[in-house]
Structures are given as structure tokens and as C-alpha cells.
Amino acid sequence: MWDYTDKVKEHFLNPRNVGEIEDADAVGEVGSLACGDALKLFLKLDDNKERIVDARFQTFGCGSAIASSSALTEMIKGKTLDEALAISNQEIADFLGGLPEEKMHCSVMGQEALEVAIAKYRGVALPSHDHDHGEQEGEIVCKCFGLTDGFLRKVIAANKLHTSEQVTHFTKAGGACGGCIPRIKELIAEVMGEQAKEERKKPEKLTNLRKMQLIQDVLEKEVRPQLWADGGDLELIDIAGANVQIAFRKACAGCVSSGYTARFVEQKLRELVADDITVEEVEG
Amino acid sequence: MKEIYFDNNATTKVDEAVFEEMRPYFTELYGNPSSMHFFGGQVQKKVDESRKRVAALLGASPEEIVFTACGTESDNAAIRSALEVFPEKRHIITTRVEHPAVLTLCRNLAKRGYRVTELNVDGEGRLDLDELRRAIDEDTAIVSIMYANNETGVVFPIEEAGAIVKEKGALFHTDAVQAVGKIPLDMAASTIDMLSLSGHKLHAPKGIGALYLRKGVPFRPFMVGGHQEKNRRAGTEATASIIALGKACELAARHMEDENSRVRGMRDRLELELMRLIPAGRINGGAAERLPNTVSIAFEYVEGEAILLLLSEKGICASSGSACTSGSLEPSHVLRAMGVPFTCAHGSIRFSLSRFNSDAEIDTIIRELPPIIRRLREISPFGREILAQQG
Incomplete structure (x- = not known):
């Protein structure tokens, strides 16, 4: 059984704002029967057409999909359209006291319906990821659920996802036939690499504390994304002076070229942190 | 609540009578049935009795029953054995609606070079035996078809399927985890070579299963290491659970x-x-x-x-x-x-x-x-x- 929070259960058992708004200003629809969940969101704006005065929903889906929809409508009532757009899927999940990771796609669906509703109202291009909603741009990565690279990049970046399993949990991509998982891994490496691309320069002088922070930062942003692309990973075990101890995980663990990978890590850290760094692979 | x-x-509730039957075999009669002393010997007798009870439910002979840890183990043991018995045969037939215990194994074997045919079902979940007739050939080592589906309860024509399999000289296995205790079985008059059953589906505890292995059907054990179960399944017998399964089978017949x-x-x-x-x-x-x-x-x-x-x-x-x-x-x-x-x-x-x-x-x-x-x-x-x- 899923470990739902009391708040998820409460919003599922007593969902707020169920139904339609007859004269809604904005309507957003995402998902489909075939996908296993779908959400139709109705918004009513104030006379200045700025602020959301009422929000209602209809949802076909599991307990957490209904709870996420209920939470979304509660969160956006009284907000301006721009304030509402700023709500992330993580904030929807947080409002509910968290969702099981496998169910994060329910919060993404809520956020997506809101974006679609507002984009349609404003007459701007749909941020659509769903083939049911007409025109879309970009390459379809996940054919089973009709998800584009643009949508996946956005969710990967916003939620700092770094494994294909996480991308499946947040978007469903790769969750049916699994054929697109290699492409998802490439997208993760690209997106997480882009995030790390702000110009890095080796600092002149470092306190011990700063050095440790920087080592962690480089491993997170420069090194691990590259390993993820090949299904590998590493964990930082300890830092003793200039000696950095790491343990390889997933495909890297026991990989015959892990020695080579360790040298790659060392080279990166020397390049971006300090010349005297040594990297040691340890058990752990 | x-x-x-x-x-x-x-899974099912353990029948109170089953629990009472197994209870003494934890803290009192805890001997190892393989031991040479009276204390192990009395457990051996009770395990033998249990084997008879399981066999009776299936219409089989006691020596055709091998105790295992679960239905999944029985399925794995049966299919892997058949492939070892016929190393030259590279074809497996099963169905698209099998339990993952069979389906995942077959799909893993497909990745390792076996040819796997998954038979289709119609809109009502029924098999088409003509599809089996067309699929089976001299290269087929084993056909594994479930007796009854766990999700829909649809029962397959197992004896007819078995007759087709026998003609081609392949081994025939059925995962009967959902059927045992609900459908009368008579192995003495059956075309089944191997049959899997699971204790916790018929009011025995979790962690005990059995494989029916027809006398004369060649078998290569999956678990090796000890002489237990006549060298067909190594490892000290789960005595209390075996005794529970025996009682559960007796009750199921009733x-x-x-x-x-x-x-x-x-x-x-x-x-x-x-x-x-x-x-x-x-x-x-x-x-x-x-x-x-x-x-x-x-x-x-x-x-x-x-x-x-x-x-x-x-x-x-x-x-x-x-x-x-x-x-x-x-x-x-x-x-x-x-x-x-x-x-x-x-x-x-x-x-x-x-x-x-x-x-x-x-x-x-x-x-x-x-x-x-x-x-x-x-x-x-x-x-x-x-x-x-x-x-």
C-alpha cells in the first residue's frame, strides 16, 4: 500500500472544489483515459481578469491524482495568474506533506493543467506535452505517453532529476515499453550539464571549508551527470585534506574501467578546485 | 477496523486448524528430519504424512511431491529443469497472461537466446489451442501454461493442452497456484508433467510451496547442496510449514x-x-x-x-x-x-x-x-x- 500522508488521504476523501465552472474564463485539460489519469481545470477570474476567484476540477485518476488536483485548486484561489504560474509541482506535493516519488507525476499533471489553462486564456502557445492537445513542438521522446523533449527537459531541470527512474516517476515517460529510457538518460545529462555550465574558474585561495563545498559542487554538477548518462553513479565518502574518497555506484560499481573513471574525476577536480587533489576509490 | x-x-488467512497442526514444530518438536535420533525421526514421520496429504489432494503419489519455498520457486525449478534436461532444445511456450513468476523467467531466458512463444488470449481471456498446435515443434523443451488466471479466474483447458504437448515430446508444466483446492485434480490420469502450488493461497502460511513432479520425468534440481527431497531440492526442510501445507491440503479436499x-x-x-x-x-x-x-x-x-x-x-x-x-x-x-x-x-x-x-x-x-x-x-x-x- 502507498504510504500517503494524512493530508493526501484527507484531500482524496474530501476533495475541495470538485466540479465545473459554467462560465469559466480558462479551462485546461491534460492527460487521457488511455494514460490512466486526466485532469480538467476550470478557472474563474475577477473583473480585472487578473486574479483567480474560483477554481474547480474534474479528475480521473488514483488517490494522489485527486488529492493533487484538490490541493492545486486550494493553492491558486486568490492568486494572480502570474503568481499561480509560479507554483511548481514540488510546491503542490509539499502542500500535501509530500507524495511518494512514484506518484510525483500527479503533481506534475496539476501544474501542467494550470499552465495549459492560463496559456489558452492568454492566447499564447500551449506548453503542451500531450498529443491530445493539438499542436506541439519538439521531438516526441516517450511514444507511449506522448511526451516531448521540451516537457521532459523542463521537469528534469525544475526537480533536479538525475535518474531515468525519477523521470518516470515524475512524468511517466519510459514507464510503459521503456524504449525511450536511453534517450531520457541523454536528456538528463544534457540538462544537468547545462545547469552546471555557468563559467567555472579555479579559485586562487581556498579555506578548507570552501574547498570541501567546491568539491561537492563539482561532483554534483560536473561529474555525476556524465556518469548518469551511462547508467553509473558515484558517492562522495570523505574528504581528508586534498584526498577525496569516492565509491562507485550502479553501473560504475565493479565496472572494469572504474579506474579510468576515477582518473577522470581527479582531473576534473584538479581543473576546477585545486591542483593537489587526489582521488581514491574506496569501499563504502 | x-x-x-x-x-x-x-493471500489467505491461515486456517486455525492448520496453525494448531504446525505449532508444536517450532519450540517442542524442532528436530531435523534428517537426523539419526528419535527426535528428528518423529518429525520425519510427520513430514512424510504431510507429503501423503498433499499427494492425495492432487491424486498423485507421495514421492511425486517436492516441497519448495513458494509457487515462484516451483515455477522456476520446473522450467529451468526442463531446459537442462533438453540442452539441445531452445524453444519455450507459455502464455501472455502468466503470473510474473513464469513470464519474467521466460522473458529473461529469451534475452539469453531461447526462443519464447507467448500464446495469446481472446477478449474473454481464453486460449486458442490451435495456436499451441502451430507453435509447438521438435525444438520445444517445455510448455508452461497456468491452470487458472490469478486476475480473472479464467480456467485453461490444461488436459487438452497437455495432450498436444505430449505428441511433440516436450515437457508440460502448469502453474496451478490458484487452482489447487478449487478444481479437482487427478494427476494419475493427467497429461501434466510438473505442477506448481503454493501454500498461502490455500490457508497455509506464506513461504511454503510444492512442485508435483511426475514419476519418470527427468529433473535437474535448481537448489543443490543437500540430499533432501530425494536430491530434488536441497536445504533443510521447513518442517512446520510443510506440516501446515499437508493439513491445509487435507482441509482443501474436504x-x-x-x-x-x-x-x-x-x-x-x-x-x-x-x-x-x-x-x-x-x-x-x-x-x-x-x-x-x-x-x-x-x-x-x-x-x-x-x-x-x-x-x-x-x-x-x-x-x-x-x-x-x-x-x-x-x-x-x-x-x-x-x-x-x-x-x-x-x-x-x-x-x-x-x-x-x-x-x-x-x-x-x-x-x-x-x-x-x-x-x-x-x-x-x-x-x-x-x-x-x-x-
Whole structure:
């Protein structure tokens, strides 16, 4: 059984704002029967057409999909359209006291319906990821659920996802036939690499504390994304002076070229942190 | 909250009599049956008795019973053995609707170079034996077809399938985990070479199963290391659990008539009433021959996990073929193989009964489920017309 929070259960058992708004200003629809969940969101704006005065929903889906929809409508009532757009899927999940990771796609669906509703109202291009909603741009990565690279990049970046399993949990991509998982891994490496691309320069002088922070930062942003692309990973075990101890995980663990990978890590850290760094692979 | 338990294809309550039978074998009669002293010897006698009881339920001889840890182990042991017995044969036949214990193994073997044929089912979950006739050839090492489906309860024509398999000289295995205790079996007159059963589906504890292995059928053990089970399954016997399984089989034989009359009657009433009270529903496999205790019922425009959670609020335990309950994102492979329309594949609920269920519990479900489906349809953006029709 899923470990739902009391708040998820409460919003599922007593969902707020169920139904339609007859004269809604904005309507957003995402998902489909075939996908296993779908959400139709109705918004009513104030006379200045700025602020959301009422929000209602209809949802076909599991307990957490209904709870996420209920939470979304509660969160956006009284907000301006721009304030509402700023709500992330993580904030929807947080409002509910968290969702099981496998169910994060329910919060993404809520956020997506809101974006679609507002984009349609404003007459701007749909941020659509769903083939049911007409025109879309970009390459379809996940054919089973009709998800584009643009949508996946956005969710990967916003939620700092770094494994294909996480991308499946947040978007469903790769969750049916699994054929697109290699492409998802490439997208993760690209997106997480882009995030790390702000110009890095080796600092002149470092306190011990700063050095440790920087080592962690480089491993997170420069090194691990590259390993993820090949299904590998590493964990930082300890830092003793200039000696950095790491343990390889997933495909890297026991990989015959892990020695080579360790040298790659060392080279990166020397390049971006300090010349005297040594990297040691340890058990752990 | 007292549970109203209708998930007996997932697992069953251990019968009190079964528990009493096994109880002394933990702290008092804890000897190892292989030991040379009287203390182990008396346990050996009880294990032998248990083997006879299991054999009696199957219409088999005691020496044809090998105790294992579970149905999954029995399935793995049977299929892997057949491939070792016929190293030159590289073809396996199974069905698209098998339990993962068989299906995952076969798909893993396919990655290792075996040719695997997965037989299709029709919209009611039935096999086409002509497809088996066309698929089987001299290269086929083993055919593994489940006796009855765990999700829909659909029963396959196992003896007819076995006759086809025998003609081609392949081995025939059946995963009968859901059938044992519900369908009368007679191995002495059967075409089955190997049959898997599981204790916890028939009111014995979890962690005990058995493999029926026809006398004369060559076998290569999966577990090696000790001489137990006549070298067919190494490892110290799970004595208390084996004794429990024996008792459970004895009871199952005694209750088989009840399963097929009273339990079947309750199941039939449940599905008739639910179909009458809830619009836009369908019985998955309703036109096929089914186990007496199982009904899989699909409701359009609602999602299974949401139904289960609301039933659970009322103390009712059922299960679903929907995606969201399993953590997977697609409806069950069984419903997809049957081509159940996607409008209702996500809304399938399985009720599986046992002899411990009562008419009063059936009444509770008949009372509680219709408003749950109605409520979820009110939340759903689809199927407004169903509600409109309902008035």
C-alpha cells in the first residue's frame, strides 16, 4: 500500500472544489483515459481578469491524482495568474506533506493543467506535452505517453532529476515499453550539464571549508551527470585534506574501467578546485 | 477496523486448524528430519504424512511431491529443469497472461537466446489451442501454461493442452497456484508433467510451496547442496510449514465441494448485483469458464486505485488490475492481453473469495461499492452521460 500522508488521504476523501465552472474564463485539460489519469481545470477570474476567484476540477485518476488536483485548486484561489504560474509541482506535493516519488507525476499533471489553462486564456502557445492537445513542438521522446523533449527537459531541470527512474516517476515517460529510457538518460545529462555550465574558474585561495563545498559542487554538477548518462553513479565518502574518497555506484560499481573513471574525476577536480587533489576509490 | 477480506488470490488467512497442526514444530518438536535420533525421526514421520496429504489432494503419489519455498520457486525449478534436461532444445511456450513468476523467467531466458512463444488470449481471456498446435515443434523443451488466471479466474483447458504437448515430446508444466483446492485434480490420469502450488493461497502460511513432479520425468534440481527431497531440492526442510501445507491440503479436499457451491454462489450473487446496480461495468472473462471464487469487474471512467482506497476506508480489501496500485504505469498485462478497452482497463477491481467469507460480507460490498463508483464518476471529467442516464 502507498504510504500517503494524512493530508493526501484527507484531500482524496474530501476533495475541495470538485466540479465545473459554467462560465469559466480558462479551462485546461491534460492527460487521457488511455494514460490512466486526466485532469480538467476550470478557472474563474475577477473583473480585472487578473486574479483567480474560483477554481474547480474534474479528475480521473488514483488517490494522489485527486488529492493533487484538490490541493492545486486550494493553492491558486486568490492568486494572480502570474503568481499561480509560479507554483511548481514540488510546491503542490509539499502542500500535501509530500507524495511518494512514484506518484510525483500527479503533481506534475496539476501544474501542467494550470499552465495549459492560463496559456489558452492568454492566447499564447500551449506548453503542451500531450498529443491530445493539438499542436506541439519538439521531438516526441516517450511514444507511449506522448511526451516531448521540451516537457521532459523542463521537469528534469525544475526537480533536479538525475535518474531515468525519477523521470518516470515524475512524468511517466519510459514507464510503459521503456524504449525511450536511453534517450531520457541523454536528456538528463544534457540538462544537468547545462545547469552546471555557468563559467567555472579555479579559485586562487581556498579555506578548507570552501574547498570541501567546491568539491561537492563539482561532483554534483560536473561529474555525476556524465556518469548518469551511462547508467553509473558515484558517492562522495570523505574528504581528508586534498584526498577525496569516492565509491562507485550502479553501473560504475565493479565496472572494469572504474579506474579510468576515477582518473577522470581527479582531473576534473584538479581543473576546477585545486591542483593537489587526489582521488581514491574506496569501499563504502 | 475488522477486515472484510476479499483478496484471497493475493493471500489467505491461515486456517486455525492448520496453525494448531504446525505449532508444536517450532519450540517442542524442532528436530531435523534428517537426523539419526528419535527426535528428528518423529518429525520425519510427520513430514512424510504431510507429503501423503498433499499427494492425495492432487491424486498423485507421495514421492511425486517436492516441497519448495513458494509457487515462484516451483515455477522456476520446473522450467529451468526442463531446459537442462533438453540442452539441445531452445524453444519455450507459455502464455501472455502468466503470473510474473513464469513470464519474467521466460522473458529473461529469451534475452539469453531461447526462443519464447507467448500464446495469446481472446477478449474473454481464453486460449486458442490451435495456436499451441502451430507453435509447438521438435525444438520445444517445455510448455508452461497456468491452470487458472490469478486476475480473472479464467480456467485453461490444461488436459487438452497437455495432450498436444505430449505428441511433440516436450515437457508440460502448469502453474496451478490458484487452482489447487478449487478444481479437482487427478494427476494419475493427467497429461501434466510438473505442477506448481503454493501454500498461502490455500490457508497455509506464506513461504511454503510444492512442485508435483511426475514419476519418470527427468529433473535437474535448481537448489543443490543437500540430499533432501530425494536430491530434488536441497536445504533443510521447513518442517512446520510443510506440516501446515499437508493439513491445509487435507482441509482443501474436504472443503472443495463448499468452494464450488456456497463460495461460487456468493461470488455469482456479488457480480450479478454489482452489474445490476452499477452502470457501465463489465466482467473480465465473464463468458469463460472461471474459478468459483474470483470476479474481475471493470468500471468505465474511474480508476482502480481510487476505488480500492475508498473500499479500504470501509474495511473492504480487494485488489485491482489498474496501473496505479502496482507502481507500474500500465494496466495489468492480463487485461491488456485480453484487449480490455482502455476506458475501463484502469478501473478493474478483483474480488477473490474464500470459504471464510459470508453472505453478510457480500451484502456489505453490494451496499458500499455503488456509491463509491458514483462518487468517483462525479469527480471524473469523463462519463458524464453515464451519470445522466443513471439519473
